[in-house]
Amino acid sequence: MKTYTNVFDLGDLKTALAEAAEIKKDRYKYEGLGRHKTCLLIFFNNSLRTRLSTQKAARNLGMDVIVLDVNQGAWKLETERGVVMDGDKSEHLLEAIPVMASYCDVIGVRSFARFESREDDYTEKILNQFIRYSGKPVFSMEAATGHPLQAFADLITIEEYKRTERPKVVLTWAPHPRALPQAVPNSFADFMNEADVDFVITHPHGYELDPKFVRGARVEYDQQKAFEGAEFIYAKNWACPGVTCPEDYGKVLSKDRSWTVDTEHMSWTDNAFFMHCLPVRRNMIVTDDVIEAPTSLVIPEAANREISATVVLKRLLQGN
Numbered sequence: 001m002k003t004y005t006n007v008f009d010l011g012d013l014k015t016a017l018a019e020a021a022e023i024k025k026d027r028y029k030y031e032g033l034g035r036h037k038t039c040l041l042i043f044f045n046n047s048l049r050t051r052l053s054t055q056k057a058a059r060n061l062g063m064d065v066i067v068l069d070v071n072q073g074a075w076k077l078e079t080e081r082g083v084v085m086d087g088d089k090s091e092h093l094l095e096a097i098p099v100m101a102s103y104c105d106v107i108g109v110r111s112f113a114r115f116e117s118r119e120d121d122y123t124e125k126i127l128n129q130f131i132r133y134s135g136k137p138v139f140s141m142e143a144a145t146g147h148p149l150q151a152f153a154d155l156i157t158i159e160e161y162k163r164t165e166r167p168k169v170v171l172t173w174a175p176h177p178r179a180l181p182q183a184v185p186n187s188f189a190d191f192m193n194e195a196d197v198d199f200v201i202t203h204p205h206g207y208e209l210d211p212k213f214v215r216g217a218r219v220e221y222d223q224q225k226a227f228e229g230a231e232f233i234y235a236k237n238w239a240c241p242g243v244t245c246p247e248d249y250g251k252v253l254s255k256d257r258s259w260t261v262d263t264e265h266m267s268w269t270d271n272a273f274f275m276h277c278l279p280v281r282r283n284m285i286v287t288d289d290v291i292e293a294p295t296s297l298v299i300p301e302a303a304n305r306e307i308s309a310t311v312v313l314k315r316l317l318q319g320n
């Protein structure tokens with residue numbers, strides 16, 4: 001594997017899941033692989049889980065790790081060509097990328113959607129510059145439109161907890177006070193569409209995800225109908241993806257709390273497990289009692305971030 005930005009980079013998912021299970025049994029099995037190799041993790045945005053789990057994964061493989069917070073302690077970076085740099089940005093990404101790449105063997109990048117231009121976000125302008133100009137294996141630690149390390153951890157968790165061979169998995173929009181990117185729901189849909197599950201997406205009108213990620217999934221606007229018979233409920237907020245209403249891209253169209261996942265919502269399901277990538281706003285996305293119930297998987301799901309990152313880094317080191 002040369003890059004990791006979406007589900008297709010993993011190839012056969014059954015093989016990837018078997019590798020995850022192998023690493024979970026012995027997470028240090030490949031600790032010789034990263035000897036004298038350095039993993040650079042570059043954060044343009046905040047993180048708790050990704051920052052910690054990816055460092056742990058790199059160390060599982062014997063790598064050294066360098067973490068750079070671009071907005072704290074480094075020079076402010078200009079990302080556009082042709083700009084007269086007479087403002088507060090001291091360095092251009094086109095010099096910074098090869099310099100940073102010269103100190104490492106693998107690069108992880110976190111760079112969220114900016115909601116300034118749908119085209120810039122959906123062409124993954126920042127992440128693709130790292131892929132193009134670093135000359136090193138690059139993996140996404142959540143880019144503008146995808147969070148594949150999270151989605152792989154979600155798939156590992158579903159595989160571990162499923163009660164039926166082909167479970168019904170529902171991705172539901174839920175309200176949030178601020179505009180959040182579509183990276184997590186996009187990647188979750190990307191993975192569920194390739195996994196052996198019955199996948200349904202539910203959200204209010206205006207929140208249609210990009211067809212590139214929805215593909216053949218059933219979209220159900222009635223949340224109760226969507227939840228019926230579900231074995232897994234995956235809640236997430238996202239701002240308007242601008243598919244049916246391009247002028248509203250990145251806007252909050254609704255804060256309707258009737259979409260908040262509570263015990264009544266969960267009673268519509270087949271005793272479903274509750275999932276969320278975290279961080280989560282309690283009593284906006286999900287009520288206290290649902291997230292604290294024995295059927296809540298938010299902690300095992302977060303713990304599996306170490307496993308998904310270990311598999312991805314191992315493959316990047318092996319180049320296969």
Ligand code: CP
Pocket residue numbers: 046047048049050051142150277278279
């Ligand atoms: N789920 C996730 O990526 O968490 P962080 O933003 O804290 O890394």
